[in-house]
Amino acid sequence: MLKKDRYKLLIEYFTQHFPEPETELAYSNPYELILAVVLSAQCTDKRVNMVTPALFEAYPTPEHLAVASPEEIFPYIKSISYPNNKAKHLAGLGKMLVEQFSSEVPSTVEDLVKLPGVGRKTANVIVSVIWNQPAMAVDTHVFRVSKRLGLVTKAAKTPLEVEKQLVANIPNDLVSKAHHWLILHGRYICVARKPKCEECPLTHFCAFFQKNFPNIPDDPENKLSGV
Known part of the structure; x- marks a missing residue:
């Protein structure tokens, strides 16, 4: 199957079944979202x-966060992964938002990545979710799913290479949605250790499925048992 056909079938399925996907992080404004996304790394x-509810209540604005020390922030996030580092990131992020960005979350990837704890993936999430820009955040789920489905070439070895191929093949107005489609599919169906092919509605165009189960009919209604 040609790669362009895989993209066509992916878009057809998700636009029909999940036309308005959303992030599963809880937030009410760009400031809260950027804190949540920074905390979500490897968590x-x-x-x-x-x-986050207690964190947002304690530090409701960048100004509140800017005067907090990592030691003061730590108790609110101690149950997540790498709390010491993330407490330092949040403290620095608050200060930079106030001092360099007038307490506003930047709207460009170039400015966002200047903030402590914000890499390209996090920046892409922010501009995609808040401003609906055609940015593709490639986390472990997106990287894995795009590879398994056959949406990107084997030569794509880094998140940036995967990002470029996905953005080049998905219409601009659907890139932000496709980000969520791929993440959620990887989180609940195409999981890392043992993908749930028996539940997957995408097996009829999935390169991983076709390679590993060549004798199973290429049928979108097909469901495996005991895979």
Whole structure:
């Protein structure tokens, strides 16, 4: 199957079944979202959503966060992964938002990556979710799913290379949605250790499925048992 056909079938399926996907992180404004995304690195959204209500209440604005020390922030996030480093990131992020960005979350990837704890993936999430820009945040889920489905070439070895190929093949107005489609599919169906092919609605165009189960009919309604 040609790669362009895989993209066509992916878009057809998700636009029909999940036309308005959303992030699973809880937030009410760009400031809260950037804190939540920084905390979500190597941590589940579910866990992040458990700690952010108290964090947001304690530090409701960048100004509040800017005067907080990492030691003061730590108790609010101690149950998530790498709390010491993330407490330092949040403290520095608050100060930089106030001092360099007039307490506003930047709207460009170039400015966002200047903030402590914000890499390209986090920046892409922010501009995609808040401003609906055609940015593709490539986390472990997106990287894995795009490879397994056959949406990117084997030569794409880094998140940036995967990002470029995905953005080049998905219409601009759907890139921000496709980001969520791929993440959620990887989180619940195409999991890392043992993908749930028996539940997957995408097997009829999945390169991984076709390679590993060549004798199973190439049928979108097909469901495996005992895979």
